[in-house]
Amino acid sequence: MSTTIAPNLVAAVSEARQWDRLMQLAKIGAIPGDGVNRPCLSPEDREARRLFIGWGEAIGLTASIDQLGNLFLRHEGTDLTAAPVLSGSHMDSQPKGGRFDGIYGVIAALEAVQALREAGITTKRPIEVVGWTNEEGGRFAPGCMGSMAYAGFAPPDTWDDIRDNAGIAWADALREHLAAEADITRRPLGVVEGPAPFAYVEAHIEQGPILEQRDTDIGVVTGIQGSRWFSVEIHGRSDHAGTCPVGMRQDAMQDAIRAITALNALMHDPTDVLRFTVARMEVFPNASNSVADLVRFSIDFRHPDNAVLQARGNAIEGVIAASLRHCSYKLFERFHAVPAVFDPLVVDAVQRAAASQGLSHMRIPSGAFHDSQFMIPLCPSGMIFIPCRGGVSHNPAEYASPEHCAAGARVLAQVLAELANT
Ligand SMILES: [Zn+2]
Numbered sequence: 001m002s003t004t005i006a007p008n009l010v011a012a013v014s015e016a017r018q019w020d021r022l023m024q025l026a027k028i029g030a031i032p033g034d035g036v037n038r039p040c041l042s043p044e045d046r047e048a049r050r051l052f053i054g055w056g057e058a059i060g061l062t063a064s065i066d067q068l069g070n071l072f073l074r075h076e077g078t079d080l081t082a083a084p085v086l087s088g089s090h091m092d093s094q095p096k097g098g099r100f101d102g103i104y105g106v107i108a109a110l111e112a113v114q115a116l117r118e119a120g121i122t123t124k125r126p127i128e129v130v131g132w133t134n135e136e137g138g139r140f141a142p143g144c145m146g147s148m149a150y151a152g153f154a155p156p157d158t159w160d161d162i163r164d165n166a167g168i169a170w171a172d173a174l175r176e177h178l179a180a181e182a183d184i185t186r187r188p189l190g191v192v193e194g195p196a197p198f199a200y201v202e203a204h205i206e207q208g209p210i211l212e213q214r215d216t217d218i219g220v221v222t223g224i225q226g227s228r229w230f231s232v233e234i235h236g237r238s239d240h241a242g243t244c245p246v247g248m249r250q251d252a253m254q255d256a257i258r259a260i261t262a263l264n265a266l267m268h269d270p271t272d273v274l275r276f277t278v279a280r281m282e283v284f285p286n287a288s289n290s291v292a293d294l295v296r297f298s299i300d301f302r303h304p305d306n307a308v309l310q311a312r313g314n315a316i317e318g319v320i321a322a323s324l325r326h327c328s329y330k331l332f333e334r335f336h337a338v339p340a341v342f343d344p345l346v347v348d349a350v351q352r353a354a355a356s357q358g359l360s361h362m363r364i365p366s367g368a369f370h371d372s373q374f375m376i377p378l379c380p381s382g383m384i385f386i387p388c389r390g391g392v393s394h395n396p397a398e399y400a401s402p403e404h405c406a407a408g409a410r411v412l413a414q415v416l417a418e419l420a421n422t
Contacts, residue, residue: 009413010357012115015406021107022405024051025091026099035396036099039139039164040092041069041177048091049131052106053184056129059114064187067156069133069177070146072187075113077126077420083198084126085420086379087112087412090135090146090371097136098398100205100388104405106131108203112413123420125198132371139164140173141298142229142335147371150190151378191378199419200375201346203384203408205400207368209391217407218354218361219385223342224373225275225304225365228313229335231296232320234259236327238285238293249291253283255327256295262323266315267301274312275302275367304365306339340373345422346382346415353414359407368393384408384415 028051029037029044038044049071053063056073064072071091074084089105109129116123132150137143140162149156160171188194206212211219236252260278267276280298299316303309317331347363354361364385375381386408389399 006119006121006414006417008119009115009121009417010410012119013111013406013410013413014115015402018107018111018405018409019402021055021110022099022104025103025107029093031096031396033396034099035398036093036097037095038091038093038097039095040134040136041173042139045092046177046180048103049181052091052110052131056110059117061113061129062185064185065178065181066150066187066189067178068146068149068189069174069181070150070190071131071133073110073113073129075117075123075127075129077123079124082125083195084128085416086128086130086197086200086375087202087416088130088132089202089204090133091131092134092136092138094136094138094394096394096396097138098393098395100398100400100405101207101393102135102204104205104386104400104408105203108405108409108412111409112416115409115413116417121417123417125420125422127416127420128197135371140170144369144371144374147374149192151374152190152192153374156189156192196378197375198422199346199379200372200381201350201384201412201415201419202370202372203386203412204370205388205393205398206364206385206391207388207393210364211362211385211387212389212391214362215360216362216387217359217404218350218411219364220347220351220354220361221342221366221383221385222347222363223304223365224340224369225302225367226306226309226339227300227302227335227337227369228309228333229301230299230316231332231334232259232299233330234295234324234327235329236291236293239291241289241291244291250293250326251291252295252327253292255324256281256297258323258325259320259329260297262319263299263316266312266319273303274308275300277301302367302369304339309339337369337373340376342372342376342382343380345380346419349415349418350382350384350411353411353418357407357410357414359411384411
Protein backbone atom coordinates (compact mmCIF):
# COMPACT_ATOMS: atom_id res chain seq x y z
CA MET A 1 0.00 0.00 0.00
CA SER A 2 1.23 3.46 -0.85
CA THR A 3 2.75 5.59 1.88
CA THR A 4 3.45 8.59 -0.33
CA ILE A 5 2.02 11.89 0.75
CA ALA A 6 -0.34 13.51 -1.69
CA PRO A 7 0.95 17.06 -1.21
CA ASN A 8 -1.90 18.69 -3.06
CA LEU A 9 -4.38 16.81 -0.89
CA VAL A 10 -2.72 17.85 2.37
CA ALA A 11 -2.49 21.44 1.10
CA ALA A 12 -6.16 21.45 0.14
CA VAL A 13 -7.27 20.95 3.75
CA SER A 14 -8.15 24.44 4.91
CA GLU A 15 -7.48 25.21 8.55
CA ALA A 16 -9.35 28.52 8.26
CA ARG A 17 -12.44 27.07 6.55
CA GLN A 18 -12.72 24.21 9.02
CA TRP A 19 -12.28 26.51 12.00
CA ASP A 20 -14.88 28.93 10.63
CA ARG A 21 -17.38 26.08 10.27
CA LEU A 22 -16.71 24.86 13.81
CA MET A 23 -17.24 28.38 15.14
CA GLN A 24 -20.44 28.84 13.12
CA LEU A 25 -21.81 25.60 14.54
CA ALA A 26 -20.73 26.63 18.04
CA LYS A 27 -23.21 29.51 17.83
CA ILE A 28 -26.12 27.08 17.53
CA GLY A 29 -27.13 26.29 21.09
CA ALA A 30 -24.33 28.45 22.52
CA ILE A 31 -24.24 28.67 26.33
CA PRO A 32 -22.12 30.88 28.62
CA GLY A 33 -18.43 30.07 28.88
CA ASP A 34 -18.00 29.13 25.19
CA GLY A 35 -20.10 25.99 25.57
CA VAL A 36 -22.85 24.38 23.55
CA ASN A 37 -26.17 22.81 24.50
CA ARG A 38 -27.42 21.01 21.43
CA PRO A 39 -29.63 18.11 22.54
CA CYS A 40 -30.33 15.48 19.92
CA LEU A 41 -33.50 15.99 17.85
CA SER A 42 -33.89 19.52 19.24
CA PRO A 43 -34.48 22.62 17.07
CA GLU A 44 -30.78 23.44 17.59
CA ASP A 45 -29.80 19.98 16.36
CA ARG A 46 -31.92 20.50 13.25
CA GLU A 47 -30.46 23.94 12.63
CA ALA A 48 -26.92 22.56 12.86
CA ARG A 49 -27.78 19.71 10.49
CA ARG A 50 -29.23 22.15 7.92
CA LEU A 51 -26.07 24.23 8.00
CA PHE A 52 -23.95 21.11 7.56
CA ILE A 53 -26.12 19.81 4.69
CA GLY A 54 -25.83 23.20 2.97
CA TRP A 55 -22.03 23.05 3.09
CA GLY A 56 -22.06 19.52 1.69
CA GLU A 57 -24.53 20.22 -1.09
CA ALA A 58 -22.56 23.31 -2.10
CA ILE A 59 -19.62 21.09 -3.02
CA GLY A 60 -21.72 18.43 -4.76
CA LEU A 61 -22.37 15.94 -1.97
CA THR A 62 -25.79 14.26 -1.72
CA ALA A 63 -27.69 14.26 1.58
CA SER A 64 -29.82 11.40 2.87
CA ILE A 65 -31.19 10.25 6.23
CA ASP A 66 -32.37 6.92 7.57
CA GLN A 67 -35.24 6.09 9.92
CA LEU A 68 -33.13 6.92 13.00
CA GLY A 69 -32.28 10.32 11.56
CA ASN A 70 -28.64 9.38 10.90
CA LEU A 71 -27.47 11.93 8.35
CA PHE A 72 -25.22 11.13 5.37
CA LEU A 73 -23.45 13.31 2.81
CA ARG A 74 -22.22 11.17 -0.07
CA HIS A 75 -19.20 11.77 -2.28
CA GLU A 76 -19.56 9.48 -5.29
CA GLY A 77 -16.81 7.06 -6.29
CA THR A 78 -15.86 5.88 -9.76
CA ASP A 79 -17.06 2.34 -9.02
CA LEU A 80 -20.78 2.74 -8.55
CA THR A 81 -21.14 -0.71 -6.96
CA ALA A 82 -18.30 -0.38 -4.43
CA ALA A 83 -19.06 -0.33 -0.70
CA PRO A 84 -18.53 3.15 0.76
CA VAL A 85 -15.95 4.33 3.24
CA LEU A 86 -17.79 5.98 6.11
CA SER A 87 -16.40 8.83 8.18
CA GLY A 88 -18.01 11.11 10.72
CA SER A 89 -19.17 11.37 14.30
CA HIS A 90 -22.12 13.07 16.03
CA MET A 91 -23.61 16.57 16.08
CA ASP A 92 -25.49 16.47 19.40
CA SER A 93 -23.88 17.66 22.63
CA GLN A 94 -24.08 17.19 26.36
CA PRO A 95 -26.34 19.73 28.16
CA LYS A 96 -23.22 21.63 29.24
CA GLY A 97 -21.06 20.51 26.36
CA GLY A 98 -18.23 21.95 24.35
CA ARG A 99 -17.69 23.11 20.78
CA PHE A 100 -15.67 20.11 19.56
CA ASP A 101 -16.96 16.82 20.98
CA GLY A 102 -18.53 14.98 18.05
CA ILE A 103 -19.03 17.90 15.76
CA TYR A 104 -15.28 18.04 15.07
CA GLY A 105 -15.34 14.55 13.52
CA VAL A 106 -18.26 15.45 11.27
CA ILE A 107 -16.67 18.70 10.10
CA ALA A 108 -13.23 17.08 9.70
CA ALA A 109 -14.77 14.41 7.46
CA LEU A 110 -16.46 17.10 5.38
CA GLU A 111 -13.18 19.04 5.20
CA ALA A 112 -11.28 15.89 4.15
CA VAL A 113 -13.80 15.10 1.40
CA GLN A 114 -13.82 18.70 0.20
CA ALA A 115 -10.00 18.65 0.07
CA LEU A 116 -10.07 15.42 -1.98
CA ARG A 117 -12.45 16.99 -4.46
CA GLU A 118 -10.54 20.26 -4.68
CA ALA A 119 -7.26 18.37 -5.15
CA GLY A 120 -8.87 16.52 -8.04
CA ILE A 121 -8.34 13.12 -6.43
CA THR A 122 -10.93 10.60 -7.52
CA THR A 123 -11.77 7.60 -5.38
CA LYS A 124 -12.92 4.18 -6.49
CA ARG A 125 -15.23 3.90 -3.51
CA PRO A 126 -17.80 6.46 -2.46
CA ILE A 127 -17.13 8.27 0.80
CA GLU A 128 -20.07 9.01 3.07
CA VAL A 129 -19.77 11.67 5.76
CA VAL A 130 -22.06 10.62 8.59
CA GLY A 131 -23.61 12.44 11.55
CA TRP A 132 -24.96 9.79 13.92
CA THR A 133 -28.15 10.53 15.84
CA ASN A 134 -28.01 10.75 19.64
CA GLU A 135 -24.48 9.71 20.45
CA GLU A 136 -24.42 11.59 23.73
CA GLY A 137 -27.45 10.14 25.46
CA GLY A 138 -27.75 13.46 27.29
CA ARG A 139 -31.42 13.94 26.42
CA PHE A 140 -32.44 10.34 25.73
CA ALA A 141 -30.28 7.61 27.33
CA PRO A 142 -28.53 5.51 26.23
CA GLY A 143 -26.27 7.18 23.71
CA CYS A 144 -25.24 5.81 20.31
CA MET A 145 -28.82 4.96 19.35
CA GLY A 146 -28.21 5.91 15.72
CA SER A 147 -25.07 3.85 15.26
CA MET A 148 -26.48 0.91 17.25
CA ALA A 149 -29.56 0.75 15.02
CA TYR A 150 -27.43 1.20 11.87
CA ALA A 151 -25.25 -1.73 12.94
CA GLY A 152 -28.21 -3.96 13.78
CA PHE A 153 -27.02 -4.05 17.40
CA ALA A 154 -30.58 -3.22 18.54
CA PRO A 155 -33.89 -3.03 16.63
CA PRO A 156 -34.76 0.54 15.61
CA ASP A 157 -37.83 0.67 17.87
CA THR A 158 -35.86 -0.38 20.99
CA TRP A 159 -35.96 3.06 22.61
CA ASP A 160 -39.45 4.22 21.60
CA ASP A 161 -40.68 4.62 25.18
CA ILE A 162 -37.56 6.30 26.62
CA ARG A 163 -38.45 9.80 27.83
CA ASP A 164 -36.45 12.98 28.24
CA ASN A 165 -36.66 15.20 31.33
CA ALA A 166 -39.69 16.98 29.85
CA GLY A 167 -41.55 13.67 29.49
CA ILE A 168 -41.27 13.57 25.70
CA ALA A 169 -40.97 10.04 24.33
CA TRP A 170 -38.11 9.21 21.98
CA ALA A 171 -40.55 7.85 19.39
CA ASP A 172 -42.46 11.14 19.33
CA ALA A 173 -39.33 13.28 19.14
CA LEU A 174 -38.00 11.14 16.31
CA ARG A 175 -41.29 11.28 14.41
CA GLU A 176 -41.35 15.06 14.71
CA HIS A 177 -37.74 15.25 13.61
CA LEU A 178 -38.23 13.04 10.55
CA ALA A 179 -41.26 15.09 9.56
CA ALA A 180 -39.12 18.24 9.73
CA GLU A 181 -36.54 16.55 7.48
CA ALA A 182 -39.10 15.00 5.11
CA ASP A 183 -37.55 16.87 2.18
CA ILE A 184 -34.25 14.96 2.62
CA THR A 185 -33.93 11.67 0.72
CA ARG A 186 -34.64 8.62 2.89
CA ARG A 187 -32.18 5.74 2.74
CA PRO A 188 -32.25 2.16 4.04
CA LEU A 189 -31.18 1.64 7.66
CA GLY A 190 -27.52 0.57 7.69
CA VAL A 191 -26.73 -3.11 7.51
CA VAL A 192 -30.27 -3.95 8.64
CA GLU A 193 -31.62 -2.94 5.25
CA GLY A 194 -28.49 -2.48 3.14
CA PRO A 195 -24.88 -3.56 2.54
CA ALA A 196 -22.02 -3.07 4.98
CA PRO A 197 -19.57 -0.20 4.53
CA PHE A 198 -16.00 -1.00 3.46
CA ALA A 199 -14.41 0.85 6.38
CA TYR A 200 -15.19 3.45 9.06
CA VAL A 201 -12.92 6.23 10.35
CA GLU A 202 -13.89 8.70 13.07
CA ALA A 203 -11.91 11.79 14.05
CA HIS A 204 -12.51 13.10 17.57
CA ILE A 205 -10.93 15.19 20.29
CA GLU A 206 -9.22 12.91 22.80
CA GLN A 207 -11.41 14.08 25.70
CA GLY A 208 -8.50 13.17 27.95
CA PRO A 209 -5.14 14.72 28.89
CA ILE A 210 -2.63 12.24 27.44
CA LEU A 211 -1.85 13.73 24.00
CA GLU A 212 -1.47 17.23 25.40
CA GLN A 213 0.71 16.02 28.27
CA ARG A 214 3.00 14.29 25.79
CA ASP A 215 2.94 17.16 23.30
CA THR A 216 1.65 14.81 20.58
CA ASP A 217 -0.35 15.91 17.53
CA ILE A 218 -2.21 12.73 16.64
CA GLY A 219 -3.58 9.82 18.65
CA VAL A 220 -3.62 6.58 16.67
CA VAL A 221 -6.55 5.00 18.47
CA THR A 222 -6.21 1.27 19.12
CA GLY A 223 -9.62 0.56 20.68
CA ILE A 224 -12.26 1.64 23.18
CA GLN A 225 -12.67 0.59 26.77
CA GLY A 226 -15.89 -1.21 27.63
CA SER A 227 -18.85 0.54 29.27
CA ARG A 228 -21.76 -0.60 31.39
CA TRP A 229 -24.47 1.85 32.37
CA PHE A 230 -27.08 1.13 35.01
CA SER A 231 -29.91 2.94 36.65
CA VAL A 232 -30.79 2.16 40.24
CA GLU A 233 -34.04 2.81 42.08
CA ILE A 234 -34.16 2.81 45.87
CA HIS A 235 -37.75 2.44 47.07
CA GLY A 236 -38.70 3.55 50.59
CA ARG A 237 -41.63 5.34 52.21
CA SER A 238 -42.35 9.04 52.52
CA ASP A 239 -42.94 10.34 56.05
CA HIS A 240 -43.13 13.65 57.91
CA ALA A 241 -39.58 14.82 58.63
CA GLY A 242 -40.67 16.25 62.00
CA THR A 243 -42.86 13.51 63.38
CA CYS A 244 -41.52 10.18 62.13
CA PRO A 245 -38.67 8.85 64.30
CA VAL A 246 -35.53 8.15 62.30
CA GLY A 247 -35.49 4.54 63.44
CA MET A 248 -38.94 3.92 61.98
CA ARG A 249 -38.22 5.32 58.52
CA GLN A 250 -37.69 3.68 55.18
CA ASP A 251 -35.53 6.56 53.99
CA ALA A 252 -34.63 6.11 50.34
CA MET A 253 -32.06 8.92 50.44
CA GLN A 254 -30.10 7.41 53.32
CA ASP A 255 -30.09 3.99 51.69
CA ALA A 256 -29.03 5.50 48.36
CA ILE A 257 -26.05 7.06 50.15
CA ARG A 258 -25.20 3.65 51.68
CA ALA A 259 -25.46 1.99 48.28
CA ILE A 260 -23.20 4.57 46.59
CA THR A 261 -20.65 4.33 49.41
CA ALA A 262 -20.58 0.54 49.06
CA LEU A 263 -20.24 0.84 45.28
CA ASN A 264 -17.28 3.21 45.70
CA ALA A 265 -15.59 0.48 47.74
CA LEU A 266 -16.39 -2.15 45.09
CA MET A 267 -15.01 0.07 42.33
CA HIS A 268 -11.87 1.23 44.16
CA ASP A 269 -8.86 0.82 41.86
CA PRO A 270 -5.37 1.76 43.09
CA THR A 271 -4.14 1.88 39.46
CA ASP A 272 -6.81 4.50 38.61
CA VAL A 273 -7.69 2.78 35.33
CA LEU A 274 -11.26 1.94 36.32
CA ARG A 275 -13.86 4.66 35.76
CA PHE A 276 -16.87 4.70 38.08
CA THR A 277 -19.31 7.61 38.09
CA VAL A 278 -22.62 8.39 39.76
CA ALA A 279 -23.68 11.70 38.23
CA ARG A 280 -27.45 11.75 37.94
CA MET A 281 -29.84 11.57 40.88
CA GLU A 282 -33.57 12.10 41.16
CA VAL A 283 -35.24 12.35 44.54
CA PHE A 284 -38.97 12.01 45.19
CA PRO A 285 -40.95 13.77 46.48
CA ASN A 286 -37.89 16.11 46.59
CA ALA A 287 -39.27 18.18 49.46
CA SER A 288 -37.08 19.17 52.39
CA ASN A 289 -39.71 18.26 55.02
CA SER A 290 -40.58 14.85 53.58
CA VAL A 291 -38.54 11.66 53.90
CA ALA A 292 -37.65 10.49 50.37
CA ASP A 293 -39.66 7.51 49.17
CA LEU A 294 -37.77 7.08 45.90
CA VAL A 295 -34.22 7.86 44.80
CA ARG A 296 -33.10 7.05 41.30
CA PHE A 297 -29.42 7.30 40.37
CA SER A 298 -27.20 6.45 37.43
CA ILE A 299 -24.05 4.33 37.27
CA ASP A 300 -21.49 4.74 34.51
CA PHE A 301 -18.78 2.08 34.77
CA ARG A 302 -15.94 1.61 32.25
CA HIS A 303 -12.80 -0.49 31.94
CA PRO A 304 -10.52 -1.57 29.07
CA ASP A 305 -10.23 -5.15 30.40
CA ASN A 306 -13.35 -7.20 29.73
CA ALA A 307 -12.69 -9.52 32.69
CA VAL A 308 -12.81 -6.56 35.10
CA LEU A 309 -15.78 -5.05 33.31
CA GLN A 310 -17.77 -8.26 33.69
CA ALA A 311 -16.71 -9.19 37.24
CA ARG A 312 -17.22 -5.78 38.87
CA GLY A 313 -20.28 -4.98 36.78
CA ASN A 314 -21.91 -8.24 37.76
CA ALA A 315 -21.11 -7.56 41.43
CA ILE A 316 -23.03 -4.27 41.48
CA GLU A 317 -26.39 -5.81 42.27
CA GLY A 318 -25.14 -7.84 45.25
CA VAL A 319 -23.32 -4.86 46.70
CA ILE A 320 -26.42 -2.68 46.48
CA ALA A 321 -28.61 -5.39 48.00
CA ALA A 322 -26.22 -5.88 50.93
CA SER A 323 -25.88 -2.15 51.61
CA LEU A 324 -29.56 -1.26 52.09
CA ARG A 325 -31.01 -1.09 55.60
CA HIS A 326 -34.67 -0.34 55.13
CA CYS A 327 -35.50 -0.03 51.46
CA SER A 328 -35.91 -2.22 48.40
CA TYR A 329 -34.19 -1.63 45.09
CA LYS A 330 -34.51 -2.16 41.37
CA LEU A 331 -31.49 -2.32 39.09
CA PHE A 332 -31.65 -1.84 35.33
CA GLU A 333 -28.71 -2.30 32.97
CA ARG A 334 -29.20 0.35 30.31
CA PHE A 335 -26.12 -0.18 28.19
CA HIS A 336 -23.40 -2.78 27.90
CA ALA A 337 -20.52 -2.53 25.45
CA VAL A 338 -17.51 -4.81 25.76
CA PRO A 339 -14.03 -3.36 25.14
CA ALA A 340 -13.45 -2.90 21.43
CA VAL A 341 -10.30 -3.34 19.31
CA PHE A 342 -9.83 -1.47 16.05
CA ASP A 343 -8.70 -3.09 12.80
CA PRO A 344 -5.05 -2.82 11.65
CA LEU A 345 -6.25 -1.79 8.17
CA VAL A 346 -7.44 1.52 9.60
CA VAL A 347 -5.11 1.84 12.61
CA ASP A 348 -2.01 1.36 10.46
CA ALA A 349 -3.33 3.73 7.79
CA VAL A 350 -3.76 6.45 10.46
CA GLN A 351 -0.24 5.87 11.75
CA ARG A 352 1.26 5.93 8.23
CA ALA A 353 -0.57 9.13 7.37
CA ALA A 354 0.56 10.90 10.55
CA ALA A 355 4.14 9.73 10.05
CA SER A 356 4.27 10.72 6.38
CA GLN A 357 2.99 14.20 7.25
CA GLY A 358 5.67 14.63 9.88
CA LEU A 359 3.18 14.79 12.74
CA SER A 360 4.06 13.46 16.18
CA HIS A 361 1.79 10.53 17.02
CA MET A 362 1.25 7.76 19.53
CA ARG A 363 -1.00 4.72 19.90
CA ILE A 364 -3.68 5.27 22.51
CA PRO A 365 -6.90 3.55 23.67
CA SER A 366 -10.07 5.60 23.92
CA GLY A 367 -11.36 6.34 27.41
CA ALA A 368 -14.71 7.55 26.11
CA PHE A 369 -17.01 5.41 24.05
CA HIS A 370 -17.93 6.34 20.52
CA ASP A 371 -20.19 5.38 17.65
CA SER A 372 -17.15 3.67 16.12
CA GLN A 373 -17.42 0.71 18.47
CA PHE A 374 -20.65 -0.36 16.81
CA MET A 375 -18.95 -0.26 13.41
CA ILE A 376 -16.31 -2.80 14.47
CA PRO A 377 -18.44 -5.87 13.69
CA LEU A 378 -19.41 -4.40 10.31
CA CYS A 379 -16.11 -3.34 8.77
CA PRO A 380 -12.51 -2.38 9.54
CA SER A 381 -12.82 0.64 11.83
CA GLY A 382 -10.60 3.11 13.61
CA MET A 383 -10.27 6.59 15.05
CA ILE A 384 -8.01 9.62 14.94
CA PHE A 385 -7.60 11.65 18.16
CA ILE A 386 -6.40 15.22 18.42
CA PRO A 387 -5.35 16.86 21.71
CA CYS A 388 -7.77 19.01 23.67
CA ARG A 389 -6.73 21.59 26.25
CA GLY A 390 -6.33 20.13 29.71
CA GLY A 391 -8.14 17.00 28.57
CA VAL A 392 -11.36 18.88 29.36
CA SER A 393 -14.53 17.64 27.64
CA HIS A 394 -18.27 17.53 28.37
CA ASN A 395 -17.64 21.04 29.63
CA PRO A 396 -18.08 24.49 28.05
CA ALA A 397 -14.33 25.06 28.43
CA GLU A 398 -13.55 22.25 25.98
CA TYR A 399 -10.99 23.51 23.42
CA ALA A 400 -8.90 22.14 20.57
CA SER A 401 -6.62 24.47 18.61
CA PRO A 402 -7.23 25.32 14.94
CA GLU A 403 -3.83 23.78 14.18
CA HIS A 404 -4.64 20.46 15.82
CA CYS A 405 -8.09 20.40 14.22
CA ALA A 406 -6.45 20.89 10.83
CA ALA A 407 -3.78 18.25 11.47
CA GLY A 408 -6.49 15.71 12.27
CA ALA A 409 -8.37 16.57 9.07
CA ARG A 410 -5.18 16.21 7.01
CA VAL A 411 -4.52 12.77 8.44
CA LEU A 412 -8.15 11.86 7.86
CA ALA A 413 -8.01 13.07 4.25
CA GLN A 414 -5.01 10.87 3.52
CA VAL A 415 -6.59 7.86 5.26
CA LEU A 416 -9.86 8.31 3.35
CA ALA A 417 -7.99 8.66 0.05
CA GLU A 418 -6.12 5.44 0.77
CA LEU A 419 -9.12 3.41 1.99
CA ALA A 420 -11.45 4.64 -0.75
CA ASN A 421 -8.95 3.47 -3.37
CA THR A 422 -8.42 0.08 -1.73
ZN1 LIG B 1 -18.26 12.54 21.14
